[in-house]
Amino acid sequence: xxxxxxxIWEVFVAGANLGDLEGLAALAMSMKGRLPRLKKILxxxxxxxxxxxxxxxxxxxxxxxxxxxxxxxxxxPELKRWIIERTFG
Numbered sequence: 001x002x003x004x005x006x007x008i009w010e011v012f013v014a015g016a017n018l019g020d021l022e023g024l025a026a027l028a029m030s031m032k033g034r035l036p037r038l039k040k041i042l043x044x045x046x047x048x049x050x051x052x053x054x055x056x057x058x059x060x061x062x063x064x065x066x067x068x069x070x071x072x073x074x075x076x077p078e079l080k081r082w083i084i085e086r087t088f089g
Contacts, residue, residue, distance in 0.1 A: 001027060001041075004080075006087040009035070021051050032059045042066055042080050 001010040012027040024047060031038075040062040041055070052063030066080060 001031060002084055002087050004083065006083045008087065020046050024051055025054065028055045028059050028061070040064055 001012075002008050010027060010031055012023055012030065014023055014026070018026075024043070038061055042064050043052075044066050047063065047065060052065070055061055055063050
């Protein structure tokens, strides 16, 4: 989990048998109550299921799914999502 500047707030490492959705749930639970001003988290399309409702109910955060534009051809970084990719780099 990084902030809008790409600064790391939390890292969750799990075995390969744990899926991304379970990892998000575990990460959210570990961060619950630690960021009282946090209102929204941005996730990629892999998290489009009911996990957003679960995170909202448990932590009170809105989950926004980042989607590329329809006119997209070739590589074009998504502005907000690119923050985490820069952090990985």
